[in-house]
Amino acid sequence: MNRNPLIPFALIAFLGIGLMFLFSFVGLDNADEMANPGEKKEAVASTPEDLYKQSCLSCHGDQLQGVVGPALANIGSQYDVAHIEDVIVNGQGSGMPGGLVNAEQAKALAEWLAEKK
Numbered sequence: 872m873n874r875n876p877l878i879p880f881a882l883i884a885f886l887g888i889g890l891m892f893l894f895s896f897v898g899l900d901n902a903d904e905m906a907n908p909g910e911k912k913e914a915v916a917s918t919p920e921d922l923y924k925q926s927c928l929s930c931h932g933d934q935l936q937g938v939v940g941p942a943l944a945n946i947g948s949q950y951d952v953a954h955i956e957d958v959i960v961n962g963q964g965s966g967m968p969g970g971l972v973n974a975e976q977a978k979a980l981a982e983w984l985a986e987k988k
Contacts, residue, residue, distance in 0.1 A: 919983030926971045927980075935987060940966060948988040956981035 930940035959977040962969030972980060
């Protein structure tokens with residue numbers, strides 16, 4: 872039997888081209904994420920409590936008791952809304968980063984935290 876030696880190479884080439892197209896289509900679905908790798912997609916938080924859970928809970932604890940960051944259970948008796956909002960937006964020292972939430976969310980979160988007395 873005389874077999875054609877080019878057939879295996881043609882099959883490998885066809886398979887390679889098919890995989891290239893498949894990976895291209897998969898990449899199209901992730902184009903935004905690949906173009907902007909540092910940006911996080913924000914989930915929409917409907918209440919200040921949800922915002923707190925989404926952005927603050929890991930450092931300030933689930934009961935505002937403080938973990939890595941300070942306790943916020945009575946932060947409203949220490950600071951006014953404007954100061955709390957300033958800290959949320961701009962950060963404070965090396966432990967509290969600024970910009971974790973946008974300005975509108977920061978205002979709502981500051982008002983909610985100011986009620987904690």
